Amino acid sequence: MSQRLSTYTLQLLLYGVLATPLVLFAVYAFSERWFFPALVPQEWTASPFARLLSDRRTLQGLGESLSIAAAASLLSLAISFPAARTLGLRAFRGRQAAWLAFFVPTVVPPLAIGMGLNIFFLQIGLAGSMLGVTLAHLVPTLPYTIFTLSSVFARYDENYEHQALALGANPVQIFFRITLRLVFPGLVVAGLFAFLISWSQYLLTLLIGGGRVLTLPMLLFSSVSGGNPASIAALSLLFVTPPVLVIAATARYLGQHGAAVQEQY
């Protein structure tokens, strides 16, 4: 009884945590005057939003952020899939080393990665382009997608594919009808990871984009120096909303992926 009660409390608490940033930023953004110790703002206004949306750069930033994050997640998934399948399914001697390699991008300071890539991209003409920024974002996203998909494939049972094979399916049919369907929740979670990481990337975008690629984190950073809390909050709200929507849309796969991790026990 008390166990069930505490479960509900926990559930409520967690959904609350997820909603908190949205509510906070919204309240901040619409508040004209709000001084301690008042619980709600003394005056409300919609002007920061009007200002924000009338700025051409806002929509440009939103568009570029979305394009880069979407492209980086899809590319990341496409590259990780075969790598993760090998890492997860096959036992080979270098696997320990492969696990170590996951940590490399976490170790090298992003600044160094950014500067190094920038020199290279300048030479091949990718610096300052959306493509260059997208490719640069793969550095931090790949470890997470490979890691997530490897753990999916570590639990994957190839016998499903063998069954389909014996029943007459060819490799293409097996891939689309069996493999993809079986790993789909994991794929969604990995893609979500990649999207979120790319979405909040600031440093790499700045270094590779060289000011010519304008994403929301760039706008957010420059507006912080402007210093108007309501504008910052409005922009933050715009920044937080797409990820929250993406998480909400994929929630059921997150749960399935989580459940799959449980099942093994």
Next chain:
Amino acid sequence: MSQRLSTYTLQLLLYGVLATPLVLFAVYAFSERWFFPALVPQEWTASPFARLLSDRRTLQGLGESLSIAAAASLLSLAISFPAARTLGLRAFRGRQAAWLAFFVPTVVPPLAIGMGLNIFFLQIGLAGSMLGVTLAHLVPTLPYTIFTLSSVFARYDENYEHQALALGANPVQIFFRITLRLVFPGLVVAGLFAFLISWSQYLLTLLIGGGRVLTLPMLLFSSVSGGNPASIAALSLLFVTPPVLVIAATARYLGQHGAAVQEQY
């Protein structure tokens, strides 16, 4: 035969990847003159290192970075352990929500987290202190430690503890002699994650530390504006070495943790 050969190639490649940043930064740091298209620098020098080490702020930065990263990892583990055990072992209704909650800190822009925490910490007198920065670092480290430890506990078999209990061990003895020993590889991996994340944290340190807490990423950022490539490389080498040493020291647990993930299949 060819399979084994490719395994070795892969292994070599991966260890190479891990060593690359060290070698690159070292070569850069010790080079006096190095112009394209020469493969090695034309002249060598140790002066950037001498300059770096003679700067009082370098050692202070190293010390503060190490202290904060160590404290943040240990705190992160201590908080995550009971949470992950509950998430991993027990089936309860709110678990899907709990999985979602992992993603919250990834969603909220670090800038917003930093500013929010700063206001709060100013009120309780933690702003500008090492403790404040350490606590702020828990925001990005906790999701990773909880996530890693949950997956450890999802595979954990409580029957080992039940055996120890029946054999006369009390709860404290069970915790130290059985539980800790069984989850040790996972604990090391989670701690390593937390260390690496805290180690390369820049934004939160800047916002909460307010310039009074000086970690290596702060020094690195300010030296970038200075613009001397050799100095940047020397500082980068100093920055990269501790994580590489930590990874090397824990490599065998990383392997064990990876192997444990494989075993389930």
Next chain:
Amino acid sequence: MTDVSILDLRKTYPGQAQPVLDHFSLSVHAGELVALLGPSGSGKSTILKLITGIETPDSGDIQFNRKTILNTPPNQRGAVFMFQKAYLFPFLSIAENIGFGLKMQNASKATIQAAVKRMLDLIGLPGIEKRKPAHLSGGEQQRVALARALVTQPRLLLLDEPLSSLDTAVRANLQEAIRRIQRELGITTILVTHDLSEAMSMSDRMALLLDGQVAAFDQPMRLFQHPPSEQAARFVGINTFLRGEVSDGCLRTDLGTLEVCPNRSKPGPGVFAIRPEHIRIESNQRPNALPGIIKDCTYHGEYVEYQVEIPEMSVRARVPMPTEMVPHGAPVHVIFPQEHLFQIKNA
């Protein structure tokens, strides 16, 4: 030596409406090996968890030597157990595993060393002190688990399907070893299993569990030969039941009249049962037989199992080899020898 009484136990798992165990009572004599036999989900393992204290009952009592143990912490109850998996601590050597219980009691190094050696001799694996569990076979691991459990001279040994993941030969071997050691040490033991043959060959008494209740509790031989109820009879492999009116040493069924032993039958409506290996099949009319038709015939090596259709019921008969194979569809007479028909008491 400890005797165990389980009194009117009830256990419901959180989130479940039905209790796993309800009004469950059982008493085990000191030094006895009692087998709990039941299908999966019959609550067998729950009983062991309640005794060790891993789970707590809703109501009822568990007593060792007439004293309740429900208030004793699990690590002081002296009830050790063995599972299907050995659960040896993988990071400890065999000697450290076996000595674990004594170490928890702060025994001296010399005491532990001597005890470990004694236990290794007892389980027939001397000299493996320094090895790690991962280097032992499944059967050896289970032997070490037994040694680890018994080293502290516990009051009660609980076995939860300890052999079900082992190969047939290793299993028979370990059944003998466990039985020998259990008798040698005289330790009261409860064995949970779903294997009838294992329960019968190892136990002094055997309890049949169904839906969280004891359906029957007696010596294996008695249960096997004269199960008290139809449920219990099905447990021990009986599936032929004849219903009718008993009078003057005869059972009058709808299909015909059969002679039964008058001194083992009670007049009035009754149910008689017979073991499949006691039913005989003949082509010609014999006394105490019913006519039927062969539906299926399976060869099992030592015997052939016939499935015979007699009106409104199907009878399985096990005819020992060598025998002439009766073809499918052939009309036969199914003989129920008088001396093997027995009346079900709790029908």
Next chain:
Amino acid sequence: MTDVSILDLRKTYPGQAQPVLDHFSLSVHAGELVALLGPSGSGKSTILKLITGIETPDSGDIQFNRKTILNTPPNQRGAVFMFQKAYLFPFLSIAENIGFGLKMQNASKATIQAAVKRMLDLIGLPGIEKRKPAHLSGGEQQRVALARALVTQPRLLLLDEPLSSLDTAVRANLQEAIRRIQRELGITTILVTHDLSEAMSMSDRMALLLDGQVAAFDQPMRLFQHPPSEQAARFVGINTFLRGEVSDGCLRTDLGTLEVCPNRSKPGPGVFAIRPEHIRIESNQRPNALPGIIKDCTYHGEYVEYQVEIPEMSVRARVPMPTEMVPHGAPVHVIFPQEHLFQIKNA
């Protein structure tokens, strides 16, 4: 109808020095059910993997109707299989699972629907088209897996311990169902199992596998009663072997002389075997007996197993119930009835 020939097959797994299979040959007649019986690690499952094409042999050939299939892609071989786990696609309904093979052949919707209905009737689970695999019991899942495998009318059915995770009752039930459907469709079938009783009750012929080789291959009844070698005999539960000199219908052993059937024995040094259920135990001296001492006695319900020590060897005898229990340590005479002693040919 397809016959299968496996010719001199050899398979080594990468990274292993020893081949799993070496010089392995087997021929299965069209419509026959052949059981491969062997301990774990004897390469049983590898053979099935080679036939389906999941693995490739080092050398040797596999032929269907005298034509090699090694160059046929795995998805066109028409060899379907069933494992211990059903491996139903969890995201498809039962109807979609069963219809999968036909869909891959681009069959029309109506064809698939009719075929699914027919298969569901065949496996005795009509009307479950719309359900998801997770809602079926283990036994039902295996039935659906069988239907899915057979819907395309494949050339060969491969069964890899398909029933070993099921309860005894469900298992017996499915054994019958598989056997009935296999006969009805006349599909050539290879069954891999480690369960002697399953192999004997289901197969037309049975191959005993040991160390990647066929140790014996014959009808179950013949193998059971007269295994050709000592190895094969141990497989089918025989563990009493008497060695000596044969002449004039007598076997002269170190322990004494036994009479054997003269027309079934070859003069010279020989080995005779006897099944445990044919050995009898008596207190008094009888003809064709050796003296011994009871070492152990285990009750198994239908029989009692005695372990009797006769000088330099230990004999296990299964005495059917009811019998008088002979106490431990008692001197007895172990009778080897002349008609049940048979000579091992390949001794």
